[in-house]
Amino acid sequence: MKRIGILTSGGDAPGMNAALRAVVRTGLNRGLEIYAIYEGYAGMVEGGDRIKPMRWSDVGGILHLGGTIIGSARCKEFRERAGRLRATRNLLLHEIEGLVVIGGDGSLSGADVLRREWEGLVQELVDSGQVSKKSAGRSKSLAVVGIIGSIDNDMFGSDITTGADTALHRIIEATDAISSTAASHQRSFVVEVMGRHCGYLALMSAMASGADWVLIPESPPDVEDWESKMCEALKKGRQMGRRDSMVIVAEGARDKNGKPITSEHVKKALEERLGEDTRITVLGHVQRGGSPSAFDRNLSTLLGAEAVEAITTMDPAGQPLVIGMQGNKITRTPLNVALEKTRAVADAVAAKNFEEALALRGNSFSRSFDIVRTLVRASPHPPAPDQRRLRLAILHGGGPAPGMNTAARAAVRIGIDRGHIILGVRNAFRGLINNEIAELNWMDVNGWATRGGSELGTNRTIPKGRDLYAIARTLEEHQIDGILMIGGWSGYQSVLELSSQRNNYPAFDIPMVCLPATINNNLLGTELSVGADTALNSIISAVDKIKNSAVASQRAFIVEVMGYYCGYLALMGALATGAERVYLHEEGVAMRHLVQDVEDFRHAFQHGKRLGLVIRNEMANEVYTTNFMRMLFEEEGGDLFDVRQAILGHMQQGGAPSPFDRIFATRLAVNCVDYLEEQIARQESAGVCIGQVQGELKFTNLDEAPRQMDYDHSRPRKQWWMDLRPIARSLASQGPIVHGEGHRG
Structure with a gap:
């Protein structure tokens, strides 16, 4: 295969440009010719200058742009065979042998139809003399690979689609702002979000925002008079102390009879039954627009690189594929399977078979719906008369990480709703030492879902010696049955220390579970940690501004990011910002690397480059510091470019947690409560940590720490994200230049 066409079709989605950039640069690195088809299928039908070859520089500086630079349009002509015939002729004239299509189910369905009709369309063009037999012979079949670009996250084949995370960012920015004004005036707000016939955006934004009610198409209210049930719950919430009420409505929401539930209908119900001042906010297309999030930039980049790999290795006459991410792994799914399963959900909703629709969305979606139904309650279920009420302690440990409060809120409310007594420990393990512990009630954690930092307080204290005796006294005094520690590596070490001292202190013979919360993403038993996504978004926000300032003159920036000895933030930040160079402690930095990189920068600036970006992990090398x-670079750059440094510092630990971190923290916290209940019921007392590994939540015994962790550098021995290093290097924006052995570009 020599030539590949790429198009974006249907509704635009943030991250499409990142996918385009990855396809173009990965393809060029592999020696392919990449043609952009402008304006989607309309450009394919029109042909001419709508189909153009892409150069390396054509996709420079587009990672941070929303929308799609090659345009998108809905095309009626392509839906007819005559239009597809014209499209086939234009592809043959440009000798395009494969297509990478970025779009939703409609766009990918169109590509599938074109592929199935290809042989007949080509023969018709030959018979009518519109193309030669030679041209037809070069493209006997059409290879098709799809990347799902849709904010709705409504298509099978990927756990999350390109654009959905950014849409959640837009929603959460709005709901966080609305909550402030709503609480000031004790108002109710109805927020309508997009998603077509899928309730993903509504459900996840309700979980992340701490909303008080949510309405989605897959699971409509289970009673006829749902308005009364909703209003009664919101009224009770006010009585419990809430100063505002927020109802999130999916645009495709229906009642159990299939009748649409509109935001106007909800507003009227609230005003008439509660007598409250109610406002409607329809977020509309702001959910589509703007700069893509760090997650969407990196997701789209990885999908684009994999799309080129897939299309060049697949049988051109074989089934088209959809490239997606399931868990934390890039996957390939036959397009016909993805389309069939996607349509099955819509068919189930249309047939009012809502249980099936909810099940078809997957276990994670159903589980999230159950969690949200608990978290939005105005008050918990009363404990059963014969129930054993467990006494569970929650504390933080290690440095602050956005999402710690979100995890604590979820654990507290889920635990209380199940009839347990939840005790909050102030000031991490110092609080256990000093007996700073008190019961938390339902409303104590109201509003914690959106807050950064740590309301319980955190520090890096690791108990030793006499501290252990004091902690044992505290646990005995409060009759603690189990511990949930939310934090980073020093928190893990503290729990490991308590677990190892069980023979000396019987009070430690209780189940203890660690929930990973650190921006460094350097913990055992998990591929991701709560807080890392927020830190990445802080990095790209700062770097985007830096790049805007730098491009005004010929300038290079050295940006230092946190992570201690773990290079996760540096590498993923470089991938999301398009940095030319990234320096990691895991790889080391030698003077020969720096000399070669300086020469590369000089060459690039001599040939018209205006901006250079280097990202450095804070501990990449103790001698070759950022300064x-x-x-x-400044000395060797001479008059070609000047150099500035930016040390981002603790801004990466601050701010409100991202939607991803809020949702991830909530899911982990609920599973931790499940685990503690199960362990106590079995009279077992393991010290474990929860994590996400290849998309599955699993528990790892802390006894595995010596085998899995590099203690000297406080990071796992195996770091999955280092496998992405070649992709970051190949997409560096100075072009496909090959250097000598050992180069770290």
């Missing part, structure tokens, strides 16, 4: 690198 050293700045001075080296």
Whole structure:
């Protein structure tokens, strides 16, 4: 295969440009010719200058742009055979042998139809003399690979689709702002979100925002007079102390009879039954627009690179594929399977078979719906008369990470709703030492879902010696049955220390579970940690601004990011910002690397480059510091470019948690409560940590720490994201230049 066409079709989605960039640069690196088809299928039908070859530089500086630079349009002509015939002729004239299509189910369905009709369309063009037999012979079949670009997240084949995470960011930015004004005036707000016939955006934004009610198409209210049930719950919430009420409505929401539930209908019900001042906010297309999130940039980049790999290795006459991410792994799914399962959900909703529709969305969706139904309650279910009420302690440990409060809120409310007594420990393990512990009630954690930092307080204290005796006394005094620690590596070490001292202190012979919360993403037993996504978004926000300032003159920036000895933030930040160079402690930095990189920068700036970006992990090298690198690049750059440094510092630990971190923290916390209940019921007392591994939540015994962790550098021995290093290197924006052995570009 020599030539590939790429198009974006249907509704635009943030991240499409990142996918386009990855396809173009990965393809060029592999020696392919990449043609952009402008304006989607309309451009394919029109042909001419709507189909153009892409150069390396054509996709420079587009990672941070929303929408799609090659345009998108809905095309009626392509739905007819005559239109597809014209499209086939244009592809043959440009000798395009494969298509990468970025769009939703309608766009990918169109590509599938074109592929199935290809042989007949080509023969018709030959018979009518519109193309030669030679041209037809070069493209006997059409290879098709799809990347799902849709904010709705409504298509099978990927756990999350390109654009959905950014749409959640837009929704959460709005709901966080609305909550402030609503609480000031004790108002009710109805927020309508997009999603077509899928309730993903509504459900996840309800979980992430701490909304008080949510309405989605897959699971309509289970009673006829749902308005009364909703209003009664909101009224009770006010009586419990809430100063505002927020109802999130999916645009495709229906009642059990299939009648649409509109935001106007909800507003009227609230005003008439509660007598409250109610406002409607229809977020509309702001959910589609704007700069893509860090997650969408990296997801789209990985999908684009995999799409090129897939299309060049697949049988051109074989089934088209959809490239997606399931868990934390890039996957390939036959397009016909993805389309069939996607349509099955819509058919189930249309047939009012809502249980099937909810099940078809997957276990994670159904589980999330059950969690949200508990979290939005105005008050918990009363404990059963004969129930054993467990006494569970919650504390933080390690440095602050956005999402710690979200996890604590979820654990507290889920635990209380199940009849347990939840005790909050102030100031991490110092609080256990000093007996700073008190019961938390339902409303104590109201509003915690959206807050950064740690309301319980956190520090890096690791108990030793006499501290252990004091902690044992505290646990005995409060009759603690189990512990949930939310935090980072020093928190894990503290729990490991308590577990190892069980023979000396019987009070420690209780189940203890660690929930990973650190921006460094350096913990055992998990591929992701709560807080890392928020930190990445802080990094790309800062770097986007830096790049805007730098492009005004010929300038290079050395940006230092946190992570201690773990390079996750540096590498993923480089991937999301398009940095030319990234320096990691895992790889080391040698002077020969720096000399070669300086020469590359000089060459690039001599040939018209205006902006250079280097990202450095804070501990990449203790000698070659950020300031050293700045001075080296500055000196060697001469008059070609000047150099500035930016040390982002603790801004990466602050701010409100991202939607991803809020949702992830909530899911982990609920599973931790499940685990503690199960362990106590079995009279077992393991010390474990929860994590996400290949898309599945699993528990790892802390005894595995010596085998899995590099203690000297506080990071796992195996770091999955280092496998992405070649992709980051190949997409570096100075072009496909090959250097000598050992180069770290």
